[in-house]
Amino acid sequence: MADDSSRTRKVRGRKIRSDRSSKAGRRAKKELARTAAANARDRDGDSPLSEPDEVVPELFVETDAVASLRDRITGWLEADQPVHLIGPTGCGKTALALSAAAERGRPVVWLNGDEAVDTAALVGAHAGGERYKEDDRFVGGVSKQTEIVRERWVDNPLSVAVREGATLVYNEFSRSDPSAHNVLLSVFEEGVLERPGKRGEDRTIDVHPEFRAIVTSNDVEYAGVHDQQDALLDRFVGVHVDYYDEETEREIVSSHVDLPEEDVETIVRATRALRDELDVVVGTRAAITAATGITVFDGDEEAIDEGLLTELFTDVLAPKIAGGNGSIEELRASIGETI
Template identity: 35%
Template sequence: MTGSDPTHETDTDTFGGRPTEAGAPTETTFGHLTVLEDVSHEQVPEVEEDAYFHRPATSDHTDVDIVTRALEASMNVVLKGPPGVGKSFLARYLCARTNRPLYRITLSETTYREDLLGHMHLVTAPGGESVTEWVDGPLTRAVREGGVLLLDEINAADANTVAALNAVMESHRTRSLTIPQTGETIIPHEEFRVVATANPGYQGTYELNAAFEDRFRHVELDYLPAELEVDLVFRRSDLSREREPDVERLVAFAGRLREAYLDGELSTPITTRELVRIATFMEDGFMDLVTATRSELLARVHAHDESLVETLIDKQL
């Protein structure tokens, strides 16, 4: 039995087919990560080259520097931070830039091992009889093909599901994956990696045990610096640059709401995507700043957040 519709960025009907391996390593790197040969693998994401803003992280290094360095060193990575900072998008972006197949699953209490590993599937044989065959899940396919397994909300899964990952995330020389239903043991492809995302300390999440956490290189992500977020809003909307003072006010206002969220005053996070939608409704004078903000946020925040958000809009915008 499998869980209730976990999110996969794959067509599960193709899992049973012959896997296509990731391309061979080239002499080119992106950040610190080797670019693989482009073999037109169907699971390599399509993301524009300038779609992700590299943000300052440690010393003179960016988040992209740190994550690509870890992946190149055969480490698995967990990206931590509040919702809407681009954790999953960073994984997609790096896979797109380096031609790596990406298999994504969003974890929850109703995600089971079978959702990761795969399942037996009833099919009709050429002779007309019904037979069962094994269908690879996203973990198994990434292991076979040298892909990246993206585990969204790793700390929302229960311990039994997470335990399915223990052996495959051992050190590079000793890792393996065994499929109990078939008895097959797979030695992971050289390029196989795990990237996870986590929203630490938020409702509906669990503490990961220390042994499992130790299998990851931890990277903290935060919202973009204000000047970069302003630039991003203009890049992703058709709003005239003449409205820059309004967008600067909007980004500063979002910063205040994010502080309220982190302090527990609000239960709804405010993301850059919402700021872009607000800017879109400001295009061509369709709405002013306050009206567009009110229209977007009051319709989306939780009911018990509406009063505070409305008050802050009135006071700060």
Template identity: 55%
Template sequence: MYIARERDRPVVWINGDADLTTSDLIGDYAEKEKISEHDKYIHNVLKSKEVVRDRWVDNPLTIAAKEGATLVYNEFSRTKPIANNVLLSVFEEGVLELPGQHGESRYVDVHPEFRAILTSNSVEYAGVHKPQDALLDRLIGIYMDFYDAETEAEILRTHLDEDELSDDRITEIVTLIREFRERLDITVGTRAAIMIGEGVSVVEDPTQAELAEICVDVLTSKVSEYSEVEALHRDIEDTIQETEVSIS
């Protein structure tokens, strides 16, 4: 969102989802429009006509393409690839086709200021579809790794009150999180660091065992079987002991 706002253009947001369809991206006939006509040119004759027709409603992609806005398509790979096919002509030919429309209204010339920012997790994540090569060929990919330690510490400071967690504790939590990434067979993101920080903040001078319990509570959602939870618990305890992290 920061990059999108820096363009000083309108920003349109949409979240990818397995149930998202092409219509959710471009629009559909979603409203009824009623038109009434009355003819009173002859004083003793009243002619009246009412026409009810479907009305097209634009959705985020169409709005952004027409207005030259920045489309932020969050988690685009959670959407099934077939729904994203509509993006191909937008990125390549600068034309958006609106199936269901007729005549000149069927095609939209994409505004020259239109830009799109698509975000996605790796395909290893649950619920993520592998994007079609034709779409990836039209994108410039930027791989975003985890934040550096200093940035992660600053993020924790913005989420946690100084009265709740000192700078020393924040530094220790970030150190521990980065050790988890090296040692554990799960993805440990910055959100996990924030949650661990929140857990630590309510315990006065937590022991290593208490710290391990907090970490297990936060990271258990990453595994699916009880045997894996036990193994995770052992690995977390070992990491805390070997790293000699002290949160007290």
């Protein structure tokens, strides 16, 4: 009888050890999964860093004209010069900036300018704090409790870019308040980023030698655009981006919209004529939108009807005259006459 119970206990012991081993394995797998998920969140969610191949626009067209302009940008970046892309709306500045940034093979940080961007939005800020208590029971019978508050600092795009040696692409740079950009002066001139509000020895960051910056802005005055300080603008080189040649514009439209070659040619020719004749900005984006309209409204017509083309471009360009800059009737008449 004793022998039987002994055997039973041994079997039970093996089972317990087996269960504990399985549980430990499952815990290890869960811990690995949690770690992997946390790393993915840090990289893809909270972190502003992107890999170069992730930022290239999907439908980016590369003709000789585009490649030549991009080579100018990357050349200045290699010379350690921040680049300011200046040009009319809808000419492809943003896509060109992202392509040039990706060409460097370094991580890319994206930032979009607007009125809400201040110094903290660029460099970082305190994001709440951590509060916890520690119990000290070193002496028997005596309990000492200490409350500790630790502030949590979160770096924002500029701090991440200068520390990691990334390429900062700052779109619509001139829409942000100029006072927010004072921190850029020491970055470009002294190679140091000051982080106001950060205390301690790590208040400053030494700029990584591979850090570069590309900013974009429009070359005409729009609502919400600010004049930036001369001391900062003097540290950029300005590359003017204009509308591309007709061949490149046809390639761009064809990459976005599935239309016969002759239809694309008609739309691009009309776009370029309207650009010369009208007082509103007629960008390549307008050509893409009009081409999209053709796929919706043209039906089975063999050739694009001039009346339909006039209506389409009127719809596309009408928002530009909203707010008292002319009437829709006048716009339609000018478009019809040009087409």
